[in-house]
Amino acid sequence: MEGVNHQIILAARPAGMPKESDFELIESPMPRLRPGEVLVRTLYLSVDPYMRGRMRQNGSYARAVELGEVMVGGIVGQVVESNDPRLECSDVVEGMLGWQEYAAAPTKTLRRINASTAPISTSLYVLGMPGLTAYFGLLDICRPQPGETVVVSGAAGAVGSIVGQIAKIKRCRAIGIAGTDEKIQFITEELGFDSGFNYKSVQDYHAKLKELCPTGIDVYFDNVGGQVTDAVMAQINTRARIAVCGQISHYNSDSIDSGPRCFSQLLTKQAKAEGFLVFQYADRYEEGLRQLSTWLREGRLKYREDIMEGLENAPKAFIRMLQGKNIGKQLVKVG
């Protein structure tokens, strides 16, 4: 295809909270297709907490984005040119194609989306990585049982909002922790969490958790870390399970993250804390997506998207998400 492409590259490694100047919007030639590849035009791109780790010199669990390289990330888009019989023009696909208008990619790295089941943007949320992360982290690592108390931090975010709803489906009590009163209202009134609190206005996390979790905490799904997590850990029950999914409170810091060591508590409670990445479950994505689709169709999973328009605003949307200003999934509409 002729024409120019637009891309957002990493221009500088941020110190602390990223700034818009850490990114740069550039023009580049339209990618050329090799055999087996398709050209995808981005419709929505996803901004997620993990991207902050990829901006570091040494990356985190995956390799770093290099300076000058297109920012990493998942997108959903439309095939506009195909060199592979398995995909046709106008097919909708999801893949890790980065912050750009157009990308060439081998078919095998893409997931074809059935645009008739649900809005295609959900393939970056409930029916995509965040949904799968919630599904496997909660069900596989934490194995919640009916009647148990499940606490979720980052509860109004992409992953947390699904975790609490799955906990409810599994007949648990779901308690969410988030950073504004509006988010708490959202998770309790719209999503059906039993309760929650705003960690920015509540002074005494311990007292609040005692009030909201009178029988203690059986499962903790942690997106946040820091003092919120310290307080939760102090109130876990015997044989509690903790899924460590994110530690966003520390992503913008270069200092050592110090606080109470948790091993004594793990020992006293014979509890388990496990870090995970959704990619560990790649061979079970189909199972997860099938179940999430069913719940979505049945109206048992609700969601809210927080959409910003224009590729050029991706850095702004990303920073906004890191600052906790989004409610529900932060997306950028590019198409």
Next chain:
Amino acid sequence: MEGVNHQIILAARPAGMPKESDFELIESPMPRLRPGEVLVRTLYLSVDPYMRGRMRQNGSYARAVELGEVMVGGIVGQVVESNDPRLECSDVVEGMLGWQEYAAAPTKTLRRINASTAPISTSLYVLGMPGLTAYFGLLDICRPQPGETVVVSGAAGAVGSIVGQIAKIKRCRAIGIAGTDEKIQFITEELGFDSGFNYKSVQDYHAKLKELCPTGIDVYFDNVGGQVTDAVMAQINTRARIAVCGQISHYNSDSIDSGPRCFSQLLTKQAKAEGFLVFQYADRYEEGLRQLSTWLREGRLKYREDIMEGLENAPKAFIRMLQGKNIGKQLVKVG
């Protein structure tokens, strides 16, 4: 039976490291047997780190020993009077009968020991709780694979000394951390650990671990906690498994145990840390003891006992163990 009994009771709740004056040796009437009970004369009693937790007002994972109550603990002894057809006089049994010369106990709370297989004191060590703790903690929680690097803290103690040897049986590299050069010599020269270091003389734990574990740490069996554990955690590999068995570095402290929070590391490495108690595996003790006996008979498990004589010296032996002065299993010979 006529005569008097001798018991050691908890006289005061210790602040920090226990002192001999926190205990008191008393005379008491010989226990009277009820139906189904036997009278056991203690031959050896075990002193173990977990007892420190039981001396606290609020206990730890189990209820506290009350002031004036006999100190808790495992013993091996001989039946001297029986009100139950399942046990005869001179049978050897192991049970949680506490720091005393004689105790009455229902048969079902005792484990009969075959004195012809191994010295009876091993039922408090290799063929008892410490052995089972090592066995289930390492094999069930950590699932070590051939070629992996297993690090053990408290490596010359009752549990640690077995953990490293089972790691070797499972064809892993076993690295031990202990508090004297003599202990390191013991675990490497007598027990067959690949290597180890004295955390009291080594300055830079990180550099030392890098040197001894050039391919990183796959499994960590933690008896100690604190800065040793911080250093190990900084060098775990992806999908590392950590069994939290003890945190002896903090047992004598009432302050908050602060240090680097480990959740970021668990996340980055998709690692698991799990606290456990051997009692969780009660329904598998038979399996564990059978395997440990086989290894012992085959000469694949070696052990050393550190024996102090006389019930009156139990507090001294206990304090000695908490101070890390024992090499191998600290026992008190009472009979």
